[in-house]
Amino acid sequence: SEVKYYSKIDSTNTEAKKLAQMGEKEGTVVIAEEQTGGRGRKGRAWNSPFGMGIWVSVILRPQISPVEAPGLTLVAAVAAAKAVRNVTGLPVKIKWPNDLMLNSKKVGGILTELSAEIEVVNFIVVGIGINVNNESFPEELREIATSLKIEQAGKEKLDRVQLLCELLHRFEEEYFAFITGRQKEILKQWKGLSDTLSSIVRVIGPSSIIEGRAVDLDETGALLVEKEDGSVERIISGDVSLRS
Numbered sequence: 001s002e003v004k005y006y007s008k009i010d011s012t013n014t015e016a017k018k019l020a021q022m023g024e025k026e027g028t029v030v031i032a033e034e035q036t037g038g039r040g041r042k043g044r045a046w047n048s049p050f051g052m053g054i055w056v057s058v059i060l061r062p063q064i065s066p067v068e069a070p071g072l073t074l075v076a077a078v079a080a081a082k083a084v085r086n087v088t089g090l091p092v093k094i095k096w097p098n099d100l101m102l103n104s105k106k107v108g109g110i111l112t113e114l115s116a117e118i119e120v121v122n123f124i125v126v127g128i129g130i131n132v133n134n135e136s137f138p139e140e141l142r143e144i145a146t147s148l149k150i151e152q153a154g155k156e157k158l159d160r161v162q163l164l165c166e167l168l169h170r171f172e173e174e175y176f177a178f179i180t181g182r183q184k185e186i187l188k189q190w191k192g193l194s195d196t197l198s199s200i201v202r203v204i205g206p207s208s209i210i211e212g213r214a215v216d217l218d219e220t221g222a223l224l225v226e227k228e229d230g231s232v233e234r235i236i237s238g239d240v241s242l243r244s
């Protein structure tokens with residue numbers, strides 16, 4: 001498939017959405033050295049300095065119901081965690097629903113954007129950001145963000161092309177599993193790579209805060225949290241912090 005490479009762009013996700021809207025085919029990849037308006041979940045900005053990371057978006061056109069779309073975030077998280085592990089040996093973990101973590105700091109994230117009508121998906125853009133060779137972060141991110149280079153024993157610069165290739169291969173593999181009905185396999189791998197399950201969590205949702213033990217992920221990718229009174233809440237979105 002096609003790769004569109006930019007030195008500088010506002011956001012690879014925004015560009016991929018524009019291309020998809022104009023009919024761009026499934027599998028087209030948009031990458032950039034730098035994003036001037038990189039976006040994270042919940043309208044947050046994503047720090048994307050020149051040449052430091054992997055800022056990539058993929059256009060997908062799966063024949064699925066819109067409610068299944070969150071599964072693609074799991075696909076991307078599993079692919080990204082495996083790629084980083086295979087190339088660097090670093091023990092990256094996934095924090096629900098989409099954060100890539102190393103030593104309790106965030107090293108990457110996923111932003112899935114959907115264009116759908118009732119019951120049909122037009123396209124989905126999956127954006128993946130991985131902090132690879134960053135040496136420092138803006139003040140407000142210093143405590144919570146890290147890069148692969150910072151976490152590596154030798155503090156060596158990593159080969160972003162090698163990592164990107166591995167990422168796209170793993171993504172293709174997991175995506176194929178997803179569209180051929182092997183969601184269970186993906187879920188199982190996600191669980192194995194998760195640092196959230198069995199932890200005590202606090203979830204800040206749109207209308208409430210829930211505390212309890214993250215006991216499982218259901219088949220749609222929702223997080224199941226068991227509260228102190230034994231009842232289980234199904235959480236489809238929110239910010240999770242790990243308590244222990």
Ligand code: BTN
Pocket residue numbers: 010011012013014035037038039040041042044046054055056057098099108109110111127128129130
């Ligand atoms: C998050 O953790 O909040 C998601 C971060 C997603 C960042 C990636 S970088 C490539 C793509 N383009 C964007 O503007 N965002 C995603």
